[in-house]
Amino acid sequence: MLCSPFSQSCDAQRIAEAAIRQHVWRADELSRSRTLSASTGYECLDAELPDKGWPQSSLVELLVQQPGIGEMHLLRPALAALSKTRYVALIEPPHRPNAAACKFLGLTCSNILWIRAPTTANALWAAEQILRNGSCGAVLLWQKNIRTEALRRLNLAAQSTDTTFWLLRPLSAAADASPAPLRIALRPSAGGISAEVIKRRGPHHDQPLIIPLAKMPARQRFLDEQNAVLVQRSSPSTTTRVRQAALV
Template sequence: MELAMRSVWRASELAVSHARTMSTGHPVLDSELPNGGWPRSALVELLVQQHGIGEMQLLKPVLASLSAKQTIALIQPPYLPHVMTCRSWCINDRNLLWIRPQSSADALWAAEQALKFGICGAVILWQTNVRPEALRRLNLAAQTTDTWLWLVRPMAAAADASPSPLRIALRPQAGGISADIIKRKGPHCENPIFIPLVDMPVGHHLLDKDHETPARRVHTAVAAGSTTPALV
């Protein structure tokens, strides 16, 4: 009876499971996440007030770790990947796969294919408007793979329902970012968390409007579901 009670998850406690996680590299955030890190095989949503507020630096520790041996897919990012920032962040730019779809439908298809075939250690997808059925497909695809998946969306999407088990709203704050965990497996997080990002020089971002990395570029096929994307 005692063993059974210990295995019961209570809504007042952070969920603990056998699912694999990786530390975010930010102890204050790890302490608020189930199993103490980013969940693998799950759709994680980052809801941003605007692009370039530090969301990529938030992911820097895990991207540096994964890119050492695995491919990181950047699908439809708002700006160009910046090679010098990659190197200064110890991210292996040779393992970055920059995918430039021609439409949102192609971007979602590319993300599903990357998850389905397990070709990447992590996938980061940027989208503005995502239909509920597309979110469900992404979530289901994530559950069948050993890949980490982040979906970056506008802050306005926080009001929409989502199957994602982890949703975090990010806002800029002096010296770092404010992270408001709006959904997690556990009790509601009452207050936003301040995450210091003090080691990033002003204006030094992984994604840049004016600079392009020699990361591998992929243009997805015009019609989702057609031939495999070609490297260019």
């Protein structure tokens, strides 16, 4: 049975529209990219991210109010999974990596690379080379001041590999322009950390997410010591009198 030219053109149009819809997203909907992603380990955060997790092959900016507020705890599930089979590069962290802390975070210490760079240019060069080489499962770069041109180079380098790339910057950098498709502001919160998605491929996110985090062993020990019952040691003379009274 022959089909009319009109019906054939309609079918072709429907096929073309279906193909176009796969590459178009509305501003009021979360975008879906073709890159892989790793779950953050927190359902509330996964639900607000376009790829339902930390995207690979992409620059992700974490804008931290101050170091040590729980940013590494936030990345704990993803880093623990990645470090089991691949290297994790830490470039210019604010503090020296601690084996006990890495163990608590579930990281495989033998797969942690600590890279110290004397200058910002050296740190950016190291990050770009690792990304282009694709030898690491994750790269974390700590930097305060980065030019827009350098951010573009890092973003392009991240797109050429399957590495998960986090750039940690001060919260004050939130006002600066950035090519990163995902930017999250992190602030301390009681019992956890506040995560505000300030840039994503999708609608604007209004309210910050309060993500509960596990306490560090040292912090828990400090709390236990604060709540411990105070025991006063008696003087030797008092102890002697108590013993003499007990013998009477």
